[in-house]
Amino acid sequence: MMNAAPIGDAPKPDRKFALAWASFAVSIAAFGLKYAAWVNTGSVALKADALETIINVVAAAAALWAIRVAERPADDNHTYGHYKAEYLSAIVESALVLVTAYAIGKTAVEGFLRPHPETAPWIGVGLNGVATLLNLAWGLTLLRKGRAERSPALIAGGHHVISDVWTGCGLIAGLSLIPLTGWVWLDPALAALVALNVLRVGWEMLRQSVSGLMDEAPDSATLTKLREVIAETATGALEAHDIRIRTVGAITFIEFHLVVPGSMTVGVVHEICDRIEAGLRRAIGRALINIHVEPETKAKHTGILLTSPPVV
Template identity: 75%
Template structure:
């Protein structure tokens, strides 16, 4: 029996989540070694952030597994929002990490230390940064394509680590050349600010998803076009509502039809609309409430000659 679209997406999510965990562990090992050989506060801060990457990858696996579960008596709309919960938890962990890194930076200013073997530490950290760059871009691209909040949040988190790594390597390379040891805690402080910024943005996006924020105007426009094109025989569509939960789009609206139209004909119209919406928007849960013509509203999509949209 061939795999459904939903099963294919879920399998891909699971694969990405497992690979993400493996990449995070490799990066953590490299960054821990970089800190161990150098004693740099900035490198320690970077390693500390990567610990959160590992925890986030584990949380992402849990969320994706839970989101795959079908609807049940307690969750009649399914478990799709588990990915948003995972993204919010990851955002909170990122914010806590920023505070811990800031504390390390403060200790570095108060009790400055020399950085030992900086070049070896920078090489190890640079390798970890390159690994994270390749994987972060992959996660972000795939997460956006399959509309996975957990993968998008994970990709954003990993890429924040990359930009931090680039700045860290460039800054610490100046220490043996200039003797400016204050650069070490300064870079750590900048890492904290960047991590705080990324964590806040991740939190904002995740809360928007949980609050059922409307999608962008392009999606709404496309939805209206499909209804106008496919509702041949109907008179109007109004009270259109749409929300996105991960890879699933929930759509509901009222469809006004002539009072003399048979149930069979109305059913065919609804089938055409549903097929058109799924073809245009992907996986959808659609609820169409059919009404007689005296229920028409001026604010709806008027289907003149069944195809034109005003």
């Protein structure tokens, strides 16, 4: 017997799409500020920072596409939905980040070979500081909303924006020292640090996206929580085994075998499954749950042993 749970509450694509549009607008504003900072100073480090911000613009545009595609309902060609589209967006962003790191590194090398003093450094520091504050506010918003919506595209964008904040803080501190110390070499050195930070963030984003595409199981804490929910809500059943869980974007797929007494009626079994499904959805939100019901002769005694008295 296969019992398929409804997916749960209806998604709110308009809210996620609005966040993606706002992210696109913020990334353009930040790029404008950083571009102005570079033009006014000629700083190699600020040029590197502006190059990195171009990726934010492209990534925000990719997130707009991915979120729209991910929220499409299942169809004949995609019977499990389009949720993985957001992982594709995050992978594209990761690849672009790595390309940008190379371009920034090349800029840093050129700065070491042909160092030159900055012009109007304090204007550059001020403009970059405004962009950094803008990114801080928006990055924290994206992370909070992305986790609430369970959106890989929004979370990846939030991590990238926050990495810009750390970069911006380092650049502001370093560039402020150049007019005070006369250490011209600090400019390309800061650009090299920007490249390294971009590489770090890009690799982490790529790793997380590949994990999602490969259906990596949730962390141990989540697995333990779901097993506890099954044990608490399966009153009347004997055992649950072969539990498999994967998360794809905003939805979790759960499959397991439920062992019940052979004398139990189909109606009672259905009530138990409904109770389990409701408990799982309360715990994790949207989910597609498949429960394969088996008689007690199929018990493996290796899964969740349910000690409550059977209901027949």
